[in-house]
Amino acid sequence: MHTRNVNVKTAAQESSERCESEITAEQIVDLFCWVMAATEGELQPLIFEPPVGSYELSLINENCIDYLSVWILDGYPVAAAAPVDNFFRTITPVSIN
Incomplete structure (x- = not known):
């Protein structure tokens, strides 16, 4: 798993979100x-591993401790988390058999 942080300005001027x-x-x-x-409706593993x-x-x-994450594999989203x-x-x- 690799994580990179870059500051991004959003459309809302009051927003201080980074991605x-x-x-x-x-x-x-x-x-x-x-x-x-x-x-939706799919069984999920009890323990998450990227x-x-x-x-x-x-x-x-930056206004609270929460954040969202999405994991990408081969150009497609494969997992998401809070x-x-x-x-x-x-x-x-x-x-595929």
Whole structure:
């Protein structure tokens, strides 16, 4: 797992959110929401481990201790989390026979 932090200005002037990478805070939120929708109703592992070979994008709100993370593997979002709340969701890979 690799984590990179880069300051990003969002559309809201009062926002003090930061995110990693060259993508915007809104894009990280969109990826987070996409993983949430894709995993709705799916059983989740009891213990979260970032997928091997993935990297983490984090959106940090400097006004509180909470943050959102999305893990990317081969260009696709595969997991999302609100780690402070101990909330994790992973997309279960489909096995092909």
